[in-house]
Amino acid sequence: MISRRLVPPVPDDAGPLHALRSEVRTFLFEQRMAGRITPRVDSWVTGWDEQFTRALAARGWLGMTVPIEYGGHGRSHLERFVVTEELLAAGAPVAAHWIADRQIVPSLLKYGSETQKRSYLPAIARGECFFAIGMSEPDSGSDLASVRTKATQVDGGWQITGTKVWTSGAHRADAFICLSRTSPVDPCRRHEGLSQFIVELKSPGVDIRPIVSMSGRHHFNEVILDDVFVADAMVFGSIGDGWRQVTSELGYERSGPERFLSTFPLLAKTAEQMFHGAVPRHPDLGRYVARLAGLHQMSLAVAGALERGESADTAAAVVKVLGTATEGDIAEFVDLLTELPEDAAYRALVEESVLQRPGFTLRGGTNEVLRGVIARGLGMR
Numbered sequence: 001m002i003s004r005r006l007v008p009p010v011p012d013d014a015g016p017l018h019a020l021r022s023e024v025r026t027f028l029f030e031q032r033m034a035g036r037i038t039p040r041v042d043s044w045v046t047g048w049d050e051q052f053t054r055a056l057a058a059r060g061w062l063g064m065t066v067p068i069e070y071g072g073h074g075r076s077h078l079e080r081f082v083v084t085e086e087l088l089a090a091g092a093p094v095a096a097h098w099i100a101d102r103q104i105v106p107s108l109l110k111y112g113s114e115t116q117k118r119s120y121l122p123a124i125a126r127g128e129c130f131f132a133i134g135m136s137e138p139d140s141g142s143d144l145a146s147v148r149t150k151a152t153q154v155d156g157g158w159q160i161t162g163t164k165v166w167t168s169g170a171h172r173a174d175a176f177i178c179l180s181r182t183s184p185v186d187p188c189r190r191h192e193g194l195s196q197f198i199v200e201l202k203s204p205g206v207d208i209r210p211i212v213s214m215s216g217r218h219h220f221n222e223v224i225l226d227d228v229f230v231a232d233a234m235v236f237g238s239i240g241d242g243w244r245q246v247t248s249e250l251g252y253e254r255s256g257p258e259r260f261l262s263t264f265p266l267l268a269k270t271a272e273q274m275f276h277g278a279v280p281r282h283p284d285l286g287r288y289v290a291r292l293a294g295l296h297q298m299s300l301a302v303a304g305a306l307e308r309g310e311s312a313d314t315a316a317a318v319v320k321v322l323g324t325a326t327e328g329d330i331a332e333f334v335d336l337l338t339e340l341p342e343d344a345a346y347r348a349l350v351e352e353s354v355l356q357r358p359g360f361t362l363r364g365g366t367n368e369v370l371r372g373v374i375a376r377g378l379g380m381r
């Protein structure tokens with residue numbers, strides 16, 4: 001049973017899934033040939049391209065698991081897995097819709113009210129509505145139960161005050177789901193008294209300030225909420241149930257192919273460069289390909305568990321720990337193997353991988369904390 005908790009049964013990636021995989025590959029090849037996309041690393045975080053997002057939507061590859069009555073395509077988690085895996089392997093610019101499609105869709109389907117589903121799901125599937133994540137705060141990262149953003153009930157809704165930080169893409173997104181405290185902390189039950197709200201980021205009282213990283217990029221933000229009014233209709237799920245909701249959202253956030261494919265375009269390009277003799281041959285290339293093949297199976301196994309409606313939190317944490325370590329190891333392997341390559345596109349992939357690397361094991365929950373989650377899932381603590 002322990003092995004099943006670590007890796008659920010792997011579904012068969014055959015038949016229709018192969019056909020879908022080929023269809024996505026052909027589309028991506030055409031996009032590359034037309035010069036519409038250039039492979040990049042960490043494309044799900046840094047590749048914001050709304051035109052490309054709409055091209056995917058036109059193919060039916062956004063909101064794939066959203067039921068047809070809510071403007072989606074009624075397809076399976078496994079089909080979505082195949083599409084996202086191919087997009088990431090190609091380094092396609094998917095950041096604009098990534099958060100909405102990955103975790104807001106399943107959360108809305110699980111906890112959203114009818115009004116919320118009808119207002120957001122069709123727009124997400126059309127590639128016209130983008131979301132950010134409003135969890136972390138200046139003094140609350142790993143220990144999310146300590147969030148201090150406070151929501152106070154007022155006539156017709158709630159007033160929210162507090163500061164969120166490291167909010168990826170908030171300066172371009174339409175809304176975020178904000179984790180807030182709705183009753184004072186009870187030291188014996190710290191996970192109670194938390195609630196989630198859908199906050200439109202253009203609402204009065206929302207101030208989005210850029211956090212520019214050492215590389216000069218603007219990706220993160222600090223989001224300051226000063227008495228922001230949120231109508232009752234935008235309470236997400238149930239008041240007081242925020243912790244349970246947030247942890248189920250994190251299951252979707254941790255297990256997908258973006259947790260092991262962020263540097264795949266670099267590895268693919270390195271294989272090509274080795275083939276042409278532009279970089280020295282090295283047996284570790286094969287070792288990384290083998291690690292990624294194993295991670296593909298493990299991540300597919302989690303997608304299969306989600307399809308069957310099973311909880312896969314421990315298995316998702318295992319994918320994230322092993323996958324994000326592999327992404328970073330690939331960046332380091334290629335960085336040590338090459339010395340500022342002459343090929344400009346290749347050099348950009350190497351430099352970007354090295355710059356982005358520190359975030360791989362932090363975002364979505366640090367690997368130290370996830371090891372604790374795995375230990376708990378296996379009954380060891």
Ligand SMILES: Cc1cc2nc3c(=O)[nH]c(=O)nc-3n(C[C@H](O)[C@H](O)[C@H](O)COP(=O)(O)OP(=O)(O)OC[C@H]3O[C@@H](n4cnc5c(N)ncnc54)[C@H](O)[C@@H]3O)c2cc1C
Nearest residue numbers: 133134135136141142166167168359362363364365366368
């Ligand atoms: C690229 C990137 C994008 C992000 N995007 C978002 C976003 O869009 N929205 C959002 O809300 N957040 C976002 N984050 C924030 C991210 O979720 C937090 O950085 C993460 O949860 C860690 O929190 P922290 O930075 O406060 O570190 P801390 O929690 O302060 O941890 C500091 C160190 O202590 C260790 N540590 C802490 N507690 C334990 C423990 N119990 N056991 C062992 N070790 C422990 C950690 O592993 C870490 O090494 C993003 C982060 C990155 C890097």
